[in-house]
Amino acid sequence: MSSSLDSPTLCRLPRVAIIGAGRVGSTLAQRIAEKNLADVVLLDIVGGMPQGLALDLLEARGIELHNRQIIGTNNYADTSGSQIVVITAGLPRKPGMSRDDLLRTNAKIVVEAAKQAIAYSPHAIFIVVTNPLDVMTYLAWQATGLPRNRIMGMAGVLDSARFETFIALELGVLPADVKAMVLGSHGDLMVPLSRYATVNGIPITELLDAATIERLVTRTRNGGAEIVELMQTGGAFFAPASATSVMVESILLNQSRLLPVAAYLQGEYGLKDVVIGVPCRLGLNGIESILELNLSDSEREALHFSAQSVRKNIQRSPEI
Numbered sequence: 001m002s003s004s005l006d007s008p009t010l011c012r013l014p015r016v017a018i019i020g021a022g023r024v025g026s027t028l029a030q031r032i033a034e035k036n037l038a039d040v041v042l043l044d045i046v047g048g049m050p051q052g053l054a055l056d057l058l059e060a061r062g063i064e065l066h067n068r069q070i071i072g073t074n075n076y077a078d079t080s081g082s083q084i085v086v087i088t089a090g091l092p093r094k095p096g097m098s099r100d101d102l103l104r105t106n107a108k109i110v111v112e113a114a115k116q117a118i119a120y121s122p123h124a125i126f127i128v129v130t131n132p133l134d135v136m137t138y139l140a141w142q143a144t145g146l147p148r149n150r151i152m153g154m155a156g157v158l159d160s161a162r163f164e165t166f167i168a169l170e171l172g173v174l175p176a177d178v179k180a181m182v183l184g185s186h187g188d189l190m191v192p193l194s195r196y197a198t199v200n201g202i203p204i205t206e207l208l209d210a211a212t213i214e215r216l217v218t219r220t221r222n223g224g225a226e227i228v229e230l231m232q233t234g235g236a237f238f239a240p241a242s243a244t245s246v247m248v249e250s251i252l253l254n255q256s257r258l259l260p261v262a263a264y265l266q267g268e269y270g271l272k273d274v275v276i277g278v279p280c281r282l283g284l285n286g287i288e289s290i291l292e293l294n295l296s297d298s299e300r301e302a303l304h305f306s307a308q309s310v311r312k313n314i315q316r317s318p319e320i
C-alpha cells in the first residue's frame with residue numbers, strides 16, 4: 001500500500017569532472033563520491049576504462065552508503081555543466097625521472113584537456129594535478145583564459161601532509177594534531193616553512209632539534225621520489241587524491257580553508273606572471289584571497305629561487 005506524497009524536491013548535487021581516470025583520478029572519484037560531495041564524471045582517452053571504473057564505483061554505493069552518480073566516458077560533452085574540473089591526465093614519473101622530464105608530453109595533454117573541458121563547463125573552477133605541476137597550471141591558465149581565482153594547482157596540500165606525517169612519526173603524535181605549510185614549486189625546490197609547523201599550537205622548533213627538522217624537510221622534498229623508487233611502477237596516488245579532495249570540498253562547501261595552493265601571482269611575494277604555491281583561502285569562487293606571510297629573508301629567497309625554476313620551465317615548454 002502506498003500513500004501519496006508531494007513529489008520530493010530533488011537536490012541536484014554539483015558535478016565534478018575528472019580528466020584522466022588513472023590512479024589519482026579514479027581514487028579522487030572514489031573520495032568525492034564517498035564523501036558525498038558531488039556527482040563525478042571520469043574521462044579518459046582510453047576506451048572502456050573510465051566506464052569500467054565508474055561501474056565498479058557505482059557497485060560499491062550500496063555498501064558505502066551514498067547515492068552519487070558516477071559516469072565514465074571518453075567524450076567531453078558528458079562533462080558539461082561541471083562546477084569543478086580536475087585535470088590529472090598525463091604520464092606519471094618513472095624511476096629516476098624528474099617531474100620536469102614530463103614537461104613536453106604532459107604540456108600537450110593538459111592544454112588540450114583544459115581547452116576541451118572549458119568549452120563544455122565555461123563556469124567551472126579548474127584544479128590541475130598533472131606534473132610538472134606549477135608549469136602545467138600556468139599552461140592551463142593560458143589555454144583557458146580563466147580569471148586567476150578560477151584556476152589553481154594541487155601540490156602544497158600534499159607536500160604539507162607529507163611534512164606533517166614525518167613530524168607525527170618522529171614525535172609519535174596523532175597526525176591530525178600536526179599542522180604545517182609547504183610553499184613554493186612542487187619539486188626539489190619546495191619551501192617547507194618549519195617555523196610555522198606546530199603540534200596543537202606548539203612550534204616544532206620547541207620539540208625537535210635543528211638537525212632532525214632538516215632531515216624531515218629533506219624527506220618531504222623527496223616525498224614523491226621516495227614512493228616512485230619503492231613502487232617502481234608509477235607514483236603516489238592515495239595521498240594526492242586525498243589532498244585534491246580537500247580542495248574540492250573547500251570550494252564546493254565554501255569552507256574558506258586556508259591551504260597552500262599553486263596560484264597565478266600578480267605581485268604577491270614580489271612575484272609576477274608565475275604560478276607557485278602560496279597560502280590561499282578556497283571557497284565558492286575558487287581562490288578567494290591569497291595570504292601574504294611575512295617571510296624571513298632565507299624563506300623569501302627560497303621562494304624566489306623556486307619561482308625562477310618554474311619560469312625557466314614555462315619558457316622551455318612547447319608552443320601549443
Ligand code: TXD
Nearest residue numbers: 020022023024044045089090091092129130131154155240
Ligand atoms: O602533487 C601532485 N600534483 C601530484 C601529481 C601527485 C601525484 C601525481 N602527480 C601527477 O598526476 C603525475 O605525475 C601525473 O602527471 C598525473 C597523474 O598521475 P597518475 O598516477 O594518476 O597517472 P596514471 O595512473 O598514469 O593516469 C593518467 C591517466 C591515464 O589513465 C591516461 O590514459 C590518461 O591519464 N590520459 C589522458 N586522459 C585524457 N586525455 C588525454 N589526452 C590523456 N592522456 C593520458
